[in-house]
Amino acid sequence: MRRMVLSILVDNTAGVLSRVAGLFSRRGYNIDSLTVGETEDSRYSRMTVAVTGEELTLEQIKNQLGKLEDVLEIKELKGDNSVCRELILIKVLASQAERQAIMSVVDIFRAKIVDVATDSLMIELTGNQTKLDAFIKLLDGFHIKELVRTGVTGLTRGSGDMADYID
Template sequence: MKRVLSLLVDDNPGVLSRISGLFSRRCYNVDSITAGVTADPRFTRITIVTSGDELILSQIEKQVRKLEDVVEIKVLAPEESVFRELIMVKIRANAAQRSEVSAIADIFRAKVVDAGKESLIIELTGNQSKLGAFLNLLDGYEILELARTGITGLSRGSDNVTIIE
C-alpha cells in the first residue's frame, strides 16, 4: 500500500534531515519526498510518499507526528486530494525526429524547454499516470537523462486548512 503524507513543519535548519533520518533508522521506505516554502515563511510543506502494510504505515504516521518540528500531518487520500509531479526528459532527437517528439509533447501539453543540435529537453507536469503514458510514447526514442521531482499534493477544498497564528 502507498500513502501520501503532507507535513507542515517549522522552517528550521535540519528538519528535512531529521525526518529522512527517522525513515532511515526505522528502515521505512520512501517512494518520493518533496519540500518547499509555503505562503507563510515560518513553515515548509513536505510531501512524503511511502509504502508498506497498514501496520507500518500507521507506525510511520505516529513516529513522524512525534517529531518536534512537525506542526501538522495530513494523510492525503487520492479521492480528496490533488497530486502533481514534474518531469524533465532529455531525448536524443535529430532534425528529422524533432517534429515527431514535439507532436508527442503537444498531445500531453508538455513544453520543449531547451533544444540542442542532437537533443530536446521536455518539461511535463501531471499525475503519475499522465507522466507514465508520456514516457511510454517516448519508448522508441533514446532518453539521455530523466529527472523527476516526486509527488506533491494538497487536500481539496477549504475545510481542512490549518491557520497558525
C-alpha cells in the same frame, strides 16, 4: 501493500528535513518520494512524503512523525480529497527527422519544450504518476539522454490548511 502520500507541515528550521528522514532510516522505512519547500509563510515548510508498506507500518509512520517536535500537521493525501502532481524534465536526442514525431507526443500530453539544441530537445511535463509514465513509454523509441523527476507533491482540496498555525 499500499502507497500512502503524506503532506506534513513543519517548522522551517535547520535540521528538520534530517530529523524526518532520520526517523524513516532508523525504523527501516523506505521513502518512495520526498519533496519539501517553504510555504507562503516563511516560518513553515511543507513536506510531501510517499511511502509504500503494510497497513500497520503506514500507521506507525504517521504516529512516529506526529511525535516529532517540528511536525505541526500531518494529512494523508487520498485520491478523492487531494490534488497530487509530479514534474519531469526529459532530454531526448532528436535528429531533424525525429523532431516532428517527438513534438506530436509533446502536444498530445500538453507538455512543453523548454530547450532546443542542435541534437536534442528538453521537455517539461507536469501531471500524476500515471500520465508521466505513459509519456515516458511513448518516448521509448527515441533515445532519452537524461530524465529527472521531482517526486510527488500535493495538497488537500478546499481551504483551511494553515489557519490554525498563523498568528
